[in-house]
Amino acid sequence: MNRHGKRALLAAGLIAGAAAMTGCTAQTMPAATPTPQVDQQETAQPAQASPQAEASPEAGDESPVPIGLSAGGKKLETDAVREQGRLLLPLVGTAEALGYEADSESLEEETQTKRTISLTRDDSRITVAWVVSDNTARQITWQRDGMLVPVDPYLTTIGDVVYVPAAFFEEAMGAVIAEKDGLVAVTTPEPQETPPMQEETPQG
Numbered sequence: 502m503n504r505h506g507k508r509a510l511l512a513a514g515l516i517a518g519a520a521a522m523t524g525c526t527a528q529t530m531p532a533a534t535p536t537p538q539v540d541q542q543e544t545a546q547p548a549q550a551s552p553q554a555e556a557s558p559e560a561g562d563e564s565p566v567p568i569g570l571s572a573g574g575k576k577l578e579t580d581a582v583r584e585q586g587r588l589l590l591p592l593v594g595t596a597e598a599l600g601y602e603a604d605s606e607s608l609e610e611e612t613q614t615k616r617t618i619s620l621t622r623d624d625s626r627i628t629v630a631w632v633v634s635d636n637t638a639r640q641i642t643w644q645r646d647g648m649l650v651p652v653d654p655y656l657t658t659i660g661d662v663v664y665v666p667a668a669f670f671e672e673a674m675g676a677v678i679a680e681k682d683g684l685v686a687v688t689t690p691e692p693q694e695t696p697p698m699q700e701e702t703p704q705g
Contacts, residue, residue, distance in 0.1 A: 565583065572688075590666075591664055593605070615631075616630070638656050643672075667687075675689060
């Protein structure tokens with residue numbers, strides 16, 4: 502074989518090798534990467550909240566249950582209420598039905614309000630004082646003629662009506678409270694009149 506034939510065979514071999522390398526490279530595919538469109542779709546899907554994340558009322562939380570109320574033999578327009586096991590009576594309405602006069606005072610301050618309700622009957626004076634801060638009654642005190650009344654210091658306001666425990670009327674006013682057939686009756690013992698003393702006549 503002459504020199505020109507060897508050169509032709511060498512050139513053909515180089516071309517064939519290059520073609521084979523090009524084919525192998527074309528068949529190799531790069532790893533697919535997420536497109537921006539796929540990323541946007543995943544990001545746009547909102548996370549669904551689980552049922553446990555929903556707010557629920559606290560255990561033992563009760564709404565006040567209204568109960569019919571009579572005081573001093575009169576049916577009152579404002580009901581008593583039972584709240585978390587406590588029997589609560591409207592302070593002013595019940596006291597007035599029992600013959601007390603009510604006087605209310607309120608002193609506004611920067612962060613709190615001082616309130617006082619005074620109840621008077623004959624020579625007796627009962628005061629209920631408390632402080633309202635952050636919609637909560639604090640520093641509650643009951644007094645009768647300057648003496649503390651031994652009652653659980655609790656009161657609440659529903660609408661514009663101040664409610665106190667039924668025990669307050671028992672301790673501060675000597676009231677008798679009875680509950681029957683869905684009605685609460687509050688009575689106070691009638692003051693007993695002292696019979697006049699008879700003058701002794703001298704024996705002659």
